[in-house]
Amino acid sequence: MAGLVPFNRRRKDLMNTGFDDFYNMLDDFFAEDWARPRSLMKDTFKIDVKEDEKEYMVEAELPGITKEDVNLSIEDGRLCISVNKEEVKEDRDEKNYIHRERRYTSMQRNVFLAEAADEGIKAKLEDGVLTIIVPKKVEEDKSKAIEIE
Numbered sequence: 001m002a003g004l005v006p007f008n009r010r011r012k013d014l015m016n017t018g019f020d021d022f023y024n025m026l027d028d029f030f031a032e033d034w035a036r037p038r039s040l041m042k043d044t045f046k047i048d049v050k051e052d053e054k055e056y057m058v059e060a061e062l063p064g065i066t067k068e069d070v071n072l073s074i075e076d077g078r079l080c081i082s083v084n085k086e087e088v089k090e091d092r093d094e095k096n097y098i099h100r101e102r103r104y105t106s107m108q109r110n111v112f113l114a115e116a117a118d119e120g121i122k123a124k125l126e127d128g129v130l131t132i133i134v135p136k137k138v139e140e141d142k143s144k145a146i147e148i149e
Helices: 020-029
Strands: 047-051 055-061 070-075 078-089 101-112 122-126 129-135
Touching: 047 101, 055 078, 070 129, 078 129
Parallel strands: none
Antiparallel strands: 047 055, 055 129, 070 078, 078 101, 122 129
């Protein structure tokens, strides 16, 4: 019995030392394959949603995007923010180019706003921040007094 070792104590690769993420980061950095898998966190824009008793306020960070690149729509309380941007850098005078770049970016975020009204929505893009104000539906009081005989 003295020779018994607790399960996996000798397997140091199964023990968590706290440096695993650091070593993985170093391995990824020095890997020969520079093409990284796409990550949803890095490929979309960040949004903040605030709410008060009258409206929702959605702020989206869109640096380098113009209002012509942004499409907004709302359907059944689902606000859709989509961005399509195309960048082409070319010199028309130079036909024997050595380096030429083009980039096409397409991103989309959907936010469900339960009490959103379809009318009166305002949007403004300023300093790379898109601010959208969505008013809430005004609920009518449908209660009816019942007379007692």
